[in-house]
Amino acid sequence: MFKDILRSLDIRQPKIIGRKLSSFFAVRYQRLKHNFKSYRYPLLALTIVLGIGVVEPALNPPVADACFFWQACARRRGTASNTRAGGKRTGRILGGNDASVPYVISPRNAWIQEPGPTQPYTIRWNPVEGTRRYTVRIWRWTFERDQPELALWQETTLDNTPSLDFPQYVSLEPGHYYSIEVVTDQGVSSDLDEGYYESGFQLIFEEDYEELRSQLTDVTPITPADSTSDNRELLEEAALARAGIFFLEEMYADALTILQSLADSPEASDLVYTALGDTYSKSGLNQLAIESYQRALTLAAANADRLSEATTRVNLANVYATLGLFDDALEQLYQARDAYEQLNESTEIARLDRRINVISTLLTRQREESHTP
Template sequence: MKFDRYLSFGSTLLALALSMPTAAGASEFLLVDVNGSAQIRRSGQSQYQPARGGMRLNTGDLVQTAGGAQVRIRCSDLTTTWTMNSNLERGVVWGCPPDGGFSLRVGRQSDNTLGGIDPSIPYVTTPRRTFISNSQPIIRWNPVAGASRYTVQVLGDDVNWETEVSGTQVQYPGTPALTPGVEYRVIVEADNGASSQLDVGAETATFERLYPEDLEIVETDIAQIREQEFPEETEALSIADIYIREDLLAAAIDTLEPFVASGTETLEVYQVLGDIYRYVGLNLLAEERYERSIEIATAIEDIQGLADARSGLAEVKAMLDQPEAAIKLLTQAQSGYETLNDTERIEELQKRIDDLT
């Protein structure tokens, strides 16, 4: 069924991932937790950097432990975890299954989606460029100044539903039922005449329901993650990866945003959300999350994280027609990758700078 649903979605949502610097075809690993002193050296870089729980790793990265340290690494199959003891240096793939990993993507320049940039429009925030897991999704949109009521429609081949509300969210009642394999669109119109259809990203702001057999796989994999007793935020990042693998981007957002509301200082939470928001066409939200990523990465002196966040924010600035700001951020990111001797990323960003010049 998954093959069919990808065809129906126009192949716009492929197998996804969450790391701006991840090369095409790379796999996603996650540093679950670190007990003691450990460092990582990323593929293509010559400098080690301190390891911490929540860091994303890729094929070719090395982990080094010392002095009784122990780390856990979640493999690229998104469910298997292996433990690395002290005084060792291993590649992240060392304790993982030989195959079965996922090559994921989201956050690259090619995934930029313009949208969610005009506060005067009630643009849809969820569900937007995503699959959903049930037939009663919560629909949310951007609040419009001066509007007191909104008309909301859900439209598809087998659905023509409409309601009027005073808030900025409503739950679809489940009838008519949403059919897997059918593309649906939400239209929101404020009582001042502003419509979500005026959003420059309105054409991509659609959703589909996940097939039941795919949802069973998701639930099984999430249960396996929960059984391994990860730290709370690392568990959330792992579960978000599983949602992203199945294009359940709204669920991934709902998994991570509560940590933002509680004031988390975990860099990867903001970076992942920035990447997702940029992909689905919610660029003002992406801008906010990347900016917080930059603040945190600066505070903890995470050179890689800072360069990644600046790269992501640069893409948002480019879409917001701010090329000078984008070039400045890309140049700053280049400086970070130069410190890490990451020549591949330096060259990639130079090409992007040339495109914007």
């Protein structure tokens, strides 16, 4: 099913792309809508108002493609359904909440390219306090994907560094499901993570590489040599567009590589951390998602960016709801509503009012039941 999806996702087909977009592109779209008078975005804003496709060659490819993503995401409202081994799942999943477990961070719940010299990957996991070394294994699962059946590779770290280069000589095949297990020197396994059954990975199919490469060539890669104070924002937008392509294909390990390199810069914008939060959330890493969203909120507040604040608070509320922290979710939704009120966003306010009403009703019933003898 995944190869059919990849084949059909033409970057210039709004109705198709729009079905699978992440919420961090919605932020930039909404910013454009509220900044028609900005000298940086007149053509982008015109494109959105007219509802047409990518404007070429009036815009640079990375900006044009990013603009296209923002339009589609506005229609899709940032929700996405994801495929996995012929099935379908929606929403966020639990995982990454116990600091005493060396849960896998990457690759996790993702499709990846075949690891090799030209496509390196790094296995990363949560560092557990007091651990001096880790044993890491790659497992192949049964065809039914109900349990791991064969350990393909094992290595023990020399120290407590929570990462290893992905082995390039391990035989992996498209169509199989794999997972990574990390065990501390005290015997604590990453399999204890509540998101264990959704923390594996699969290879994309060979025939899908051409389509992926075609999409990636439409955006300009960011390089340290290109980075200057004058073009930093455009380079960040191009990198976000590339990360977005990987995100759409559920290639979260590839997306995280790009996003983390952006986040390492002290000048990273709130959009970078919102994108990180979205990717961690879809990977089933709740606490890392919360941390990223909170960082995005800090930057949005510093820039008095009410739109970014509102969008990020809604995303944060989603994670809290996934964890069953409905009071925290409700608080974020109320604050998001306040931000949208200042922006006169009546549609968003109405949407939030419905969600607030549902959660408030749920909390009221829970409290009544807890007091019932």
